[in-house]
Amino acid sequence: MKVLVPVKRVIDYNVKVRVKPDKTGVDLANVKMSMNPFDEISVEEAVRLKEAGTATEVVIVSIGPQQAQETIRTALAMGGDRGILIKTDETVEPLGVAKLLAKVVEEEKPDLVVVGKQAIDDDSNQTGQMLAALLDWPQGTFAYKLEKDGDALTVTREVDGGLQTVKLALPAVVTVDLRLNEPRYASLPNIMKAKKKPIDEKAPADYGVDISPRLSVVQVTEPPVRQAGEKVEDVATLVSKLKTAGVV
Amino acid sequence: MAVLVIAEHNNAALSDATNKVVTAAAKFGGDVDVLVAGEGAGDVAAAAAKVSGVRKVLHADGASVAKQLAEPMEALIVPLMAGYDAVLFAATTAGKNMAPRVAAKLDVMQISEITAVIDADTFERPIYAGNAIQTVKSADAKKVVTVRGTAFEAAGEDGSASVETVDAPAGPFKSEFVSEEMVKSDRPELAGAKRVVSGGRALGSAEKFQELMFPLADKLGAAVGASRAAVDAGYAPNDYQVGQTGKIVAPELYIAIGISGAIQHLAGMKDSKVIVAINKDEEAPIFQVADYGLVADLFVAVPELTGAL
Numbered sequence: 001m002k003v004l005v006p007v008k009r010v011i012d013y014n015v016k017v018r019v020k021p022d023k024t025g026v027d028l029a030n031v032k033m034s035m036n037p038f039d040e041i042s043v044e045e046a047v048r049l050k051e052a053g054t055a056t057e058v059v060i061v062s063i064g065p066q067q068a069q070e071t072i073r074t075a076l077a078m079g080g081d082r083g084i085l086i087k088t089d090e091t092v093e094p095l096g097v098a099k100l101l102a103k104v105v106e107e108e109k110p111d112l113v114v115v116g117k118q119a120i121d122d123d124s125n126q127t128g129q130m131l132a133a134l135l136d137w138p139q140g141t142f143a144y145k146l147e148k149d150g151d152a153l154t155v156t157r158e159v160d161g162g163l164q165t166v167k168l169a170l171p172a173v174v175t176v177d178l179r180l181n182e183p184r185y186a187s188l189p190n191i192m193k194a195k196k197k198p199i200d201e202k203a204p205a206d207y208g209v210d211i212s213p214r215l216s217v218v219q220v221t222e223p224p225v226r227q228a229g230e231k232v233e234d235v236a237t238l239v240s241k242l243k244t245a246g247v248v
Numbered sequence: 249m250a251v252l253v254i255a256e257h258n259n260a261a262l263s264d265a266t267n268k269v270v271t272a273a274a275k276f277g278g279d280v281d282v283l284v285a286g287e288g289a290g291d292v293a294a295a296a297a298k299v300s301g302v303r304k305v306l307h308a309d310g311a312s313v314a315k316q317l318a319e320p321m322e323a324l325i326v327p328l329m330a331g332y333d334a335v336l337f338a339a340t341t342a343g344k345n346m347a348p349r350v351a352a353k354l355d356v357m358q359i360s361e362i363t364a365v366i367d368a369d370t371f372e373r374p375i376y377a378g379n380a381i382q383t384v385k386s387a388d389a390k391k392v393v394t395v396r397g398t399a400f401e402a403a404g405e406d407g408s409a410s411v412e413t414v415d416a417p418a419g420p421f422k423s424e425f426v427s428e429e430m431v432k433s434d435r436p437e438l439a440g441a442k443r444v445v446s447g448g449r450a451l452g453s454a455e456k457f458q459e460l461m462f463p464l465a466d467k468l469g470a471a472v473g474a475s476r477a478a479v480d481a482g483y484a485p486n487d488y489q490v491g492q493t494g495k496i497v498a499p500e501l502y503i504a505i506g507i508s509g510a511i512q513h514l515a516g517m518k519d520s521k522v523i524v525a526i527n528k529d530e531e532a533p534i535f536q537v538a539d540y541g542l543v544a545d546l547f548v549a550v551p552e553l554t555g556a557l
Contacts (some may be wrong), residue, residue, distance in 0.1 A: 016379065016511060019379075019380050026376060026379075026380050038493075093357050094356075106335045121362070121376060123360065123374065123375055124348075124349070126360060128346075129318065129347075129348035129349045130351065131352075133348070133349040133350075133352035137422065138319060138421070139349065139423070140423070141318070142341060142345075158486050158487075159341040161430045161431060162431045164425070164428040167424050168423045172423075175301070197543075213357075215384045215386050215387070216384065216387065219381070220375075223374065223380065227539075229523070229537075231541045232540050232542050233552050235542065236543070238553065239556045243475075247443070248501065
């Protein structure tokens with residue numbers, strides 16, 4: 001089974017973002033960037049499938065600026081076999097990403113695409129589902145556990161209220177949730193080895209897909225700031241404050 | 249202008265999330281219809297017909313849509329969209345699963361977790377874990393939108409819409425439902441609760457989590473939430489997680505117990521009306537958003553609080 005894993009370069013999850021004063025976006029200059037945390041889980045799962053003998057090859061793909069190559073290298077150091085960088089300096093919306101990925105799927109013919117459930121920058125939670133729709137493949141979103149079972153994949157999903165298990169005919173698209181696994185750290189020897197693994201460089205134009213944005217950003221603003229609160233001395237004071245506020 | 253709302257339900261009862269989406273749909277300024285897809289969900293369709301402002305309810309009944317899996321729901325919704333300018337889903341796991349699939353089939357961008365409708369093309373939505381609010385204008389002919397429930401009031405229930413039957417899709421489909429394991433709880437549902445008490449890693453164990461959190465929640469009639477750390481450590485089920493990637497809540501009272509207040513947690517609760525933090529680390533970031541902060545050992549303070557209420 002061949003597995004394709006899309007990864008996204010995003011602002012590091014620990015960074016507190018700042019909105020630009022001109023309200024055109026958030027300030028990404030000189031900010032630490034990393035692999036989207038959900039994508040680390042996707043890579044880890046694909047590598048585990050390979051280690052278990054279930055997957056034969058793990059192909060990493062990223063759409064973004066030249067620096068997204070570093071994100072691909074990280075995934076290769078975790079155990080990916082080779083990479084594809086679709087280089088663009090434009091912001092590509094999930095629909096455009098899904099269309100490009102659908103083309104990569106046509107070329108690469110993977111049996112499984114493992115996608116992070118959402119990117120922590122745009123918080124869209126769309127790409128995997130859109131890709132499944134474009135390919136007419138089944139989807140197993142928010143995966144908590146996955147098991148290959150012959151030509152099918154059993155996916156336990158994190159849903160509101162608990163867990164739901166579905167069975168998908170392969171090929172399929174799975175989006176991963178936080179609890180699927182604990183991603184490994186790339187070791188230094190593996191980081192060195194990853195430098196030798198091939199990365200194919202492409203451009204969106206190579207795929208003949210229209211990725212022009214459908215949404216225009218009117219403005220980006222700061223969320224409302226909460227008024228500073230107060231520290232209370234003890235439980236009795238807390239209870240009386242809450243009673244005065246009418247919330248207990 | 250006509251807007252279709254996809255009802256959220258468990259085949260027995262209509263979720264309050266649907267009423268909130270109807271409120272958002274009404275802001276588009278056109279007719280609002282509700283689609284109830286399920287199996288044996290006649291009561292749900294009847295309940296949807298009573299939601300204020302609904303013109304008509306479309307009811308699809310069949311085994312293929314019993315669990316509202318994305319593929320059959322796509323097959324049901326996409327053809328219906330010939331008659332609608334927009335389709336709205338609750339930003340729940342069910343809505344998030346279906347909406348992008350429908351959008352891609354319609355070749356439109358989906359708009360996730362809107363918190364305000366400026367006009368029928370323009371919406372506000374949080375990005376970067378709620379640290380920025382983006383206003384986006386859609387150039388697509390049809391809008392596919394998920395709605396953040398906490399940002400809209402629930403529509404009332406004085407409506408009297410008609411119910412029309414539509415065919416459930418026949419299939420076969422490439423995905424099938426196998427089983428589910430739902431967390432049983434008599435407490436209010438987290439996303440819609442008026443009060444939430446939430447526990448973090450500092451509780452130390454699943455036993456302590458239950459021993460301290462549940463009596464306090466019961467005393468307050470509150471739902472119980474948890475930080476990611478508490479869920480990852482196995483103190484609480486996944487479904488309890490509040491935050492960027494878990495549930496988004498905005499209750500009247502949110503009590504954060506032993507939760508440091510990471511960016512990702514704040515994303516899920518910082519719109520709560522009153523926030524209380526109990527933490528022994530006075531430098532914990534949670535105190536920066538708390539209206540009332542108590543620097544104390546939670547193992548002493550929580551039982552005392554439960555006793556004092």
